[in-house]
Amino acid sequence: ISYPLSNGVIADIDNMQALVKLFVNDQMKGLSKPVDFYVARPYDVTDVEKRAFYDLIRESGLKARKIMVVEKSIADGLGLDVDIMNSQGVLVVNVGYDTTEISILSLRGIVISKLIKVGGKKFDDSIRSIIRKEYALMIGSKTAENVKISLKDLEKAGKNAVVYGRDIVTGLPVEREIPTDIIDKALIENFDTILDNIRATLERTPPELAADIYKHGLYLTGGASQIGHLAQKLSNGVGLNVNLAENPTCSVALGLAKIIKEDQYKSLAYDIGNE
Numbered sequence: 081i082s083y084p085l086s087n088g089v090i091a092d093i094d095n096m097q098a099l100v101k102l103f104v105n106d107q108m109k110g111l112s113k114p115v116d117f118y119v120a121r122p123y124d125v126t127d128v129e130k131r132a133f134y135d136l137i138r139e140s141g142l143k144a145r146k147i148m149v150v151e152k153s154i155a156d157g158l159g160l161d162v163d164i165m166n167s168q169g170v171l172v173v174n175v176g177y178d179t180t181e182i183s184i185l186s187l188r189g190i191v192i193s194k195l196i197k198v199g200g201k202k203f204d205d206s207i208r209s210i211i212r213k214e215y216a217l218m219i220g221s222k223t224a225e226n227v228k229i230s231l232k233d234l235e236k237a238g239k240n241a242v243v244y245g246r247d248i249v250t251g252l253p254v255e256r257e258i259p260t261d262i263i264d265k266a267l268i269e270n271f272d273t274i275l276d277n278i279r280a281t282l283e284r285t286p287p288e289l290a291a292d293i294y295k296h297g298l299y300l301t302g303g304a305s306q307i308g309h310l311a312q313k314l315s316n317g318v319g320l321n322v323n324l325a326e327n328p329t330c331s332v333a334l335g336l337a338k339i340i341k342e343d344q345y346k347s348l349a350y351d352i353g354n355e
Contacts, residue, residue: 084096084099085177087178087179087195087197088125088176088195090132090133090136093132093135093136093139097139097140100140101140104140105142108142114143115144115145116144116145116146116148116340117142117144117146118148118149118150118336118339118340118349119134119137119147119149119150119352120149120150120151120332120335120336121133121149121151122153122179122181122195123151123152123153123181123183123190124193125195130149130352134147134352146351148350148351148352149350149352150335150348151190152174152181152332153174153183153190153193154185154189155331155333155334155335155339156174156181156183156299156331156335157170157185157335158335158338158345158348159301159327159332159333159334159336159338160172160299160301160323160331160335162299164185164188165188165344166186166187167187168186168296169186169286169288169289169291169292170184170185170186170296170299171183171184171278171282171293171299172185172298172299172301173298173300173301173305174301174302174305175274175301175302175307176199176302176304177200177201177303178197178199178202179195179196180274181195182194182274182277182278182281184285188347192285194280196273196274196277198270198273200303200304203224203270203307204221204224204225205224206267206269207263207266207267208221209266210262210263211245211256211258211266214262215258216247216249217245217246217248217256219243219244220245223243223244227258227263228263228267228307231264232306235260239260240257240258241263242255242257243255243258263308264309267307271309271310271313271314274310275313275314275318278314279317279318293320294319296323297320297322297323298314298318298320298321298323300322301325301331302325302328302329302331303328305325305328306328
């Protein structure tokens with residue numbers, strides 16, 4: 081299995097190009113003229129890693145008229161319908177598949193941004209690890225993901241998680257019931273890492289922007305942002321209201337759509353070919 085994107089950056093350019101071609105060529109059927117490409121990328125990565133997003137499109141043989149880049153947290157802010165154009169401070173936390181991006185936004189730009197290697201995949205790995213340790217049971221990544229996603233519903237219903245895996249001692253396939261508090265225990269260390277990095281970011285935030293953030297709260301988005309008690313953990317840990325995204329998996333895409341369609345946001349994207 082190849083993971084073309086890893087830790088927020090392009091790790092396998094060949095397979096990433098194949099993936100992009102698969103999606104883009106299907107959407108561009110019947111188009112004879114070149115089109116503009118808009119790409120969202122993380123802020124807290126190296127210049128080489130940033131450049132790779134431009135090279136991905138340029139070297140894929142696609143009909144690109146322009147290749148424009150947008151910082152991912154800026155797109156997040158727009159997709160969340162947050163006003164990032166004025167001087168108020170905004171805290172956006174995007175918990176994705178294998179990274180969490182913590183950003184302070186103000187005046188159309190990024191004041192502070194931190195990318196950490198904690199996300200949904202790390203949640204899954206922690207669940208697999210604790211079940212192996214506590215129950216001598218090996219489960220697959222998909223099983224761990226299903227447990228993670230269903231955690232809130234299981235807790236509401238007062239039920240345990242039922243998992244299937246391989247008994248480490250006998251080597252035989254077995255079914256086990258796992259209490260939800262064990263799953264919570266697996267996730268808490270990851271939640272603490274995210275919380276610690278939010279605290280560190282707030283400590284570096286200019287006082288006038290921090291005042292805005294404490295007034296309006298933090299904005300939580302990303303595919304793994306609504307797992308377990310993460311929102312409550314963050315709220316209790318930093319004393320902020322947490323605004324949950326209605327479409328956490330789509331906020332970046334929604335933000336890019338605004339930039340493409342609405343003139344007032346056009347300047348938030350720039351041509352990375354000139355870097």
